[in-house]
Amino acid sequence: xxxxxxxxxxxxxxxxxxxxxxxxxxxxxxxxxxxxxxxxxxxxxxxxxxxxxxxxxxxxxxxxxxxxxxxxxxxxxxxxxxxxxxxxxxxxxxxxxxxxxxxxxxxxxxxxxxxxxx
Amino acid sequence: xxxxxxxxxxxxxxxxxxxxxxxxxxxxxxxxxxxxxxxxxxxxxxxxxxxxxxxxxxxxxxxxxxxxxxxxxxxxxxxxxxxxxxxxxxxxxxxxxxxxxxxxxxxxxxxxxxx
Numbered sequence: 001x002x003x004x005x006x007x008x009x010x011x012x013x014x015x016x017x018x019x020x021x022x023x024x025x026x027x028x029x030x031x032x033x034x035x036x037x038x039x040x041x042x043x044x045x046x047x048x049x050x051x052x053x054x055x056x057x058x059x060x061x062x063x064x065x066x067x068x069x070x071x072x073x074x075x076x077x078x079x080x081x082x083x084x085x086x087x088x089x090x091x092x093x094x095x096x097x098x099x100x101x102x103x104x105x106x107x108x109x110x111x112x113x114x115x116x117x118x
Numbered sequence: 119x120x121x122x123x124x125x126x127x128x129x130x131x132x133x134x135x136x137x138x139x140x141x142x143x144x145x146x147x148x149x150x151x152x153x154x155x156x157x158x159x160x161x162x163x164x165x166x167x168x169x170x171x172x173x174x175x176x177x178x179x180x181x182x183x184x185x186x187x188x189x190x191x192x193x194x195x196x197x198x199x200x201x202x203x204x205x206x207x208x209x210x211x212x213x214x215x216x217x218x219x220x221x222x223x224x225x226x227x228x229x230x231x232x233x
Contacts, residue, residue, distance in 0.1 A: 032218065032219070034220070034221075038161075041226075041228075042225075042226070043209060043223045043224065043225050043226050044163075044209070044221075044223050046220055046221070049218045049220060057218070091161065093161075093163065095163070095221075097219065105219055106165065106168075107219075107221060109162065109163035109164075111160070111161065111162050112161045112162070
């Protein structure tokens with residue numbers, strides 16, 4: 001399967017600072033990338049969907065000014081958590097899918113980033 | 119909106135046993151995809167098996183098979199000859215093939231395989 005990387009794998013920051021998380025598709029062109037948030041022992045919650053060169057589409061209840069998503073190229077999307085607070089501490093996972101060759105396009109998941117805000 | 123329900127928060131079986139994880143979903147769509155994902159302690163999401171709704175034949179992947187009951191909106195996962203490496207969280211997920219192809223996940227089932 002295709003490979004998706006995330007960087008950093010872990011980050012600790014102080015309250016009020018901003019943190020950027022990168023998601024890269026290493027061996028395919030990702031036309032669509034998804035960002036999820038996962039609380040401990042809980043399911044994945046979709047935060048937003050981004051298409052290369054377009055503005056991200058945020059799910060209801062997700063603050064777009066707090067979670068800035070950029071999908072500037074076919075291999076890179078970034079999630080910036082602005083003015084982070086302790087309640088933003090979570091596990092963030094990205095996934096990527098490429099151009100559709102059939103009616104279904106598999107999402108390939110990154111390994112996740114654990115964010116801790118002190 | 120689609121919803122996915124996994125009613126078993128935790129399950130535990132002995133190695134080599136067979137275990138079945140339950141999943142039900144709600145949708146008004148006639149064409150869609152269903153998935154089972156595994157999330158081991160490493161937290162990496164791994165696709166276990168996929169089922170297309172218009173296919174009546176149940177999908178199988180080695181020790182993993184599904185029982186897809188479209189009318190009942192049920193999609194259970196059977197793991198045969200369970201192994202210690204099968205210990206993980208298992209998520210059932212739904213996807214419409216149209217539009218952004220977002221995945222809707224169930225709450226997850228924590229499966230523990232005991233030696």
